[in-house]
Amino acid sequence: MDRRSFLTAAGTGLFLPAPLTGTRPVSTSSRTLRADPFTLGVASGDPGTDGFVLWTRLATDPLGGAGRGGMPARDADVDWQVSTDERFSNIVKSGTVPARARDAHSVHIEVSGLRPGREYFYRFRSEGRLSPAGRTRTTPDEHAQTPLAFAVAACAHYEHGYYTAYRRLAEQEPDLVVFLGDYMYEYGPSGYTALAGRVRTHTPGKCVTLADYRLRHAQYKSDHDLQAAHAAAPWLVSFDDHEVENNWAGSVSSTGAPGFEQRRAAAFRAYYENMPLRRATLRGAGLTLNRRVSWGALARFHLLDTRQFRDDQACEDGVRGGCDERLSPDRTLLGAGQWRWLEEGLRGSGTRWNLLGQQIIMTHRDYKRGPGREVNLDSWDGYAAERTRLMESLSHTANPVVLTGDAHMHHLADLKADFDDPDSPVVAKELVATSIASDGDGYRDKTWVAESIAENPHISYIDQRRGYLMARLDRDELSVDFRTLDRISRRGDRARTSHRVTIPALTGPAAAGAQPNA
Incomplete structure (x- = not known):
């Protein structure tokens, strides 16, 4: 079996590897499940030099009542294996862990003791059933300048279209996937379809309770194209707003509905249960998602949380002009603790590149044509x-690049010290990934794009179609393909590179001197 065949089979759930060896026997046949418990696929994440997180969640019926996935109200043993080859002929780690009913039968295995900079394969077994296999890897040795191929994705509204972009991303076999928020949407059926219509339907009701969020995650995870993307590479994940509620800020609900702190805690727990995250991520009723992951001496990813610690949006939120409150020096998006953490990490970074993974557009964006200004108050503006x-x-900071989601459009922008001064130096490039599915097929309005760029000359490229970013990084340059699909309202469209940018490695402000290529 060649690599591409392995990835294709793993993503469809059709790949049934050879029987597990080296683990203790599974439960007796009297407790063997009648249906496959691996309907939500497998995943890995947060790689380090000697290991990574392995994830799965048992669910015989993903849309079963009360978010339990059709599983009985008892714990189940899960065997796991890690191998150096896709045939599992050289198993290097294995074990057995409980999938607890109280955790929606999810498991998070923090594998350690492996060799740096290596590709590995993993799989699970439970109750007499085998899982699909996944591909993952450890990060390089701290002194290595090993090249990196990584994808950037965001915003995958289930109702708005099929997840073909995930499938195309998996086919490119990245070393790493960086997902920057809106993995799932909390709306009820047709709760947000004005721009896109509805291709398929959410589970009933909007998400409020823990059972609601578990059920919605299970619906999303049931998609085979999403499963293929998870099986292809380890992921670095962070949430934005829709994993909880549209435009929430800190402890403030955007709708003012009572009980928001309980709702947020339920959403956080379901998010952890369904993502390849380390156990330390879950801290009481909160999540610790700002973290750093290094790729040897080549790059350091600084993953930010732009929701949990922010002040409420200024001037009643929305896209508005004339909002002086947004300029207040006391307003914070990151919160004091995260700000100190970020500054210390940037100052102390010894890697060649520094990549900030965050959720909302950082560059200034004026939405008003002509005199005056209107900005999105939910963004860094x-x-x-x-x-x-x-x-x-x-x-x-050495070679900073900002990676962003949320916008549902590809953007390429200069980040400037002063956006009101045309001669202000460029500090970094911002690469904004369009959505996987949110807002449907998308479109190409060349007139609108030209007018937007004329109003915002520091933005050089916009594309309203769906897709993702595919980046290749080495010591000398970062090359990024803006990948797009013409349609997601039907399955199977191909992806193409609609734009490419090359950012040479320098130091200081000149590091942002990118050279776009058609």
Whole structure:
């Protein structure tokens, strides 16, 4: 079996590897499940030099009542194996862990003791059933300048289209996938379809309780194209707003509905249960998602949380002009603790590149044509003073690049010390990934794009179609393909590179001097 065949089979759930060896026997046949418990696929994440997180969640009926996935109200043993080859002829790690009913039968296995910079394969067994296999890897030795191929994705509204972009991403066999928020959407059926219509339907009701969020995650995870993307590579994940509620901010609900803190805690727990995250991520009723992952001496990913610690949006949120509140130096998006963590990480980074993975557009974006200004107050434009401070920090950071989701459009932008000064130095490039599915097929309005760029000359490229970013990084340059699909309202469209940018490695502000290629 060649690599591409392995990935294709793993993503469809059709790959049944040879019987597990080296683990203790599974439960007796009297407790063997009658249906496959691996309907939600497998995943890995947060790789380090000697290991990674392995994830699966048992569910014989993903849309079973009360978010339990059709599983009995008892724990189940899960055997796991890690091998150096896709045939599992050289197993290097194995074990057995409980999938607890209280955790929706999810498991998070933190594998360690492996060799750095290596590709591995993994699989599970439970109750007499075998899982599909996944491909993952450890990060290189801390001194290595090993090249990296990584994908960037965001925003996958289930109702708005099929997940063909996930399938195309998996086929490119990245070393790493960076997912930057809106993995699932909390709306009820047809709760947000004005721009896209509805291709398929959410589970009943909007997400409020733990059972609601578990059920919605299971519906999304049931998609075979998403399963293929998880099986292809380890993921670095962070949430944005829709994993909880549209435009929430800290402890503030955007709708003012009572009981938001309980709702947020339920959403956080379901998010952890369904993602390849380390156990330390779950801290009481909160999540710790700001973290750093290094790829040897080549790059360090600084993953930010732009929701949990922010002040409420200024001037009643939305896209507005004339909002002086957004300029207040006291307003924070990251929160004091995360801000100190980020500054310390940027100052102490010894890697060649520094990649900030975050959720909302960082560059200034004026949505009003002609005189005056209208900005999105949910983005960094609503926290302008803190952005200015961040630009100052990035100006002293080696080769900074910002990776962003949320916008449902590809963007390529210069991040400047002062966006009101045309001669202000460029501090970094911002690469914004369009959505996997949110807002449906998308479109190409060349007139609108030209007018938007004319209003915002620091933005050089916009594309409203669906897709993802595919990046290749080495010591000398970062090359990024903006990948797009014409349609997601039907399955199977091919992806193409609609734009490419090459960013040479330098130091200081000149590091952002990218050279776009058609």
